[in-house]
Amino acid sequence: MAVTNSGYSQVQQWAATQNNAALETLENTLIDNSGNVYTSGTVYISVNNSKNPVLVKYNSAGVLQWQKFMAGVFFGNANSRGCSANTSLLDNSGNIFVAGGSDSSSSAYKGYLVKYNPNGDSLWCTYAGINDTLGFLEWYSMKMDNSGNIYVAGYNLKSNFAVRTFIVAKYNSSGVLQWVKNQYPAVMRSTYKQGFSLQLDNSNNVYIAATIMKSIATSSQDIYMFKLNSSGAFQWEATYDGTAGQEDIVSSMKLDLAGNVYVEVIAYSVTFTGCSNSVTSTGTAPQTYPALTERDFIDTNFYAVPGSVVLLYLEHLHSPIDTTHPDTDSTGTDVVRIRLSHAVEHTPDRNTALSRGGGNQQIYADSNSVHTLLTTNSCVSCDLSNVYLPGANLNHANLSNANLNNANLSYASLNHANLNSANLSNANLSYADLSNADLSNASLNNASLSYANLSYASLSASDLSYANLSHANLSYTNGPINGINMSSPNLSGANLTSANFTYATLNGANLSHANLTSANLSHATLVLADLSYANLSNANFCNAIKTGILRTGVITNSGTQCWP
Structure with missing residues (x-):
């Protein structure tokens, strides 16, 4: 990927090159009010020979600020052919929106729309198509109105249509669908x-x-x-x-x-x-x-693979090829080995990556990568911070001691996953399936677990302070959850049926409208907790500290112990 900047006199100011893959397409370039340049496109990687979108930010001087690789909802599945970034835009606050399609197999596309802040952090992502009434779907163009609403348009294919039709949708600034319209012209044979x-x-x-x-x-x-x-x-x-x-x-x-x-x-x-x-x-x-x-x-003619070893081929260098050089392959082409920490985060500049005279070669295999995780279902003690894997299938994955800080695992399937002592602080796990997962000693502070399924999960000694667990299912969580820190979590509307919270710290917790039927909260600390309208039938509060709790409209029965 090559990016250049020229002034009004058409004199080139700077040029920047990102060397990521054997084939890379540049789809869109955006410039914000501070002169920062954002480019989006597609790189081709080795996982199922699929393609994935990339979003890159340069400052006004052409210096790389960050690079984000996006895995679609089917990333890592056997039939996945990757994901494409077809259109992008900036709002007045510098947030970036990218839309396109995620492909599970031939023509089976699911449209996506994702929002990033100026630091490249994913704020939300929404999918449409395939399993709903919209059929196969891919977005190709996007615009924003003055109120921050987003309009996306593309093609879709329903089972009751012989050909693809046009589709237009409107989302509000939070990614919530407002309306959707199909249009099928009578004269069209195909799009x-x-x-x-x-x-x-x-x-x-x-x-x-x-x-x-x-x-x-x-x-x-x-x-x-x-x-x-x-x-x-x-x-x-x-x-x-x-x-x-x-x-x-x-x-x-x-x-x-x-x-x-x-x-x-x-x-x-x-x-x-x-x-x-x-x-x-x-x-x-x-x-x-x-x-x-x-x-x-x-x-571009660069080839990069996220995984154990990345080889960057440098056949375009002007100096003669040294066939005896330790960094030369059998064809006489100079190569450089690059270790990628995760998801092709950054490849070094070729001038610093390879010393032709001294045989300076890069670090060897990296076992702690997204590629390794998706191919072996294991990534113990690895750095997966900021990874973007919404909807990933990670059932029974071993992620003990892994760093998943700021990871986006929304809608991911982590059934029976080993997340013992993992760092999931600030992670997005909304709608994720964590049933039967081992989260003992895990850090989930500030994590988003809204609507997540944590039934039968082990949360012993985990840190859920300030986590958002609204409408999450924590029924029958394995325990005892002795020593769990859940200070000020949001558990409004959560299903906590038969959960074991003995000795848990729930100071300031929002448990309004939560279902605590048969839950064990003996010896728990509930100072200033909000339990208004919660269902406490058959729950055990014996020896719990209940100072300052809010209990308007709580539901109790004869089996509710030690209440209030």
Whole structure:
């Protein structure tokens, strides 16, 4: 991936290159108000020969700030073909939004939309498609209105349609779906992935311009446009066919203040005199097609694999190849071995990575990586901080003593996983399945466990201070949970049926509306805890410290012991 910056005089100010993979596509470039540059694209990795999106930030001087690799909801599954980043945007606060598709097998796409803060931390992610009524789905274009609502558009395929249809959705600033609309033009035989544009006017009406195929036999493509109002209701549609039987592909679309729509078209049947993107040595313009303006991509010849050993091939170096060099392969190509801590976090610059004269080679195999975790289901004592694996299948995984600080494991399946003494502070485990997991001595302070399934999990001596466990299922948690620190956790609406919290510290805990039926809270410390409207049927509070508790509307029965 190569990024350059030129001033208004077109004098190059700086250039930056990211060497990540054998094939890397650059899809989008964004610049914030401080001059920071964000690029998003796709790198190809060795896990199932799949592709994964990458988001990179440079400061205004071209210095790399951070790099994030995104694993889709199917990442690590046997049929996964990876994930693509098709569109991105910035809001006024410097947050970055990326949308695309995650592929489980041929054409089985699930659309995703993810939000990052300026530091590259994932704030939320939402998926749509496949297992719901939307069918297969992939997002291709995105815009934001002045209220922070996000509009995404793409293609989807339902079981009751013979071909793909257009789909537009509106999400609020928190990623909650507001409405979704399918549009199926009568003239369309199939959609065509190349060429797609979405625009909003001042009233938040939505305009879509895309490429459709009317005839499989002739492979002719035409332009299709339609308009939705701000509520997603259909307004009008239009088509454009430049020359019958020839290809017309959307390049970009703009709106003027009067509501007119301008679509830039790649017309493969027209010769554009003087509009070529290259010339010969004699000054003639051999090309008859204008260059794409929104979705160009740049290939590199670097190859990087997240896992045990990464080999970076340096065949482009100008100095002669030394075939006796310890860093030279059998073909006489210089290589450098790079250890990746996790998920292709960063590859060193080639000038510092390889000393041609001295045979300086990089660190060897790295057993503690995402690749190792997903192939061996084990990553003991490894550094997986900031890892992005929502929806990952990690059942029975051994992650004891692992560092998962700030990890995104939302919707992940961690049934029977060994997380003994793991650091999960600030981790996103919302909707994760942690049933029967061993979380003894684990640090979960500030972790998000809302709607997580922790039934039969072992939480002995774990730290859940300030964790969000709203609506989590902690029924029959294995215990005793002696010494557990749960100061000020949010357990509102949680299912704590038969949970064992003997000697647990629950000072300031939010247990409002929680189900504590048959729970054992003997000797627990509940100072200033909120148990309003909680179900305490058959619960045991003997010897518990209940100073200052809130108990409005609690449900008790004859089996509730030592209450209040």
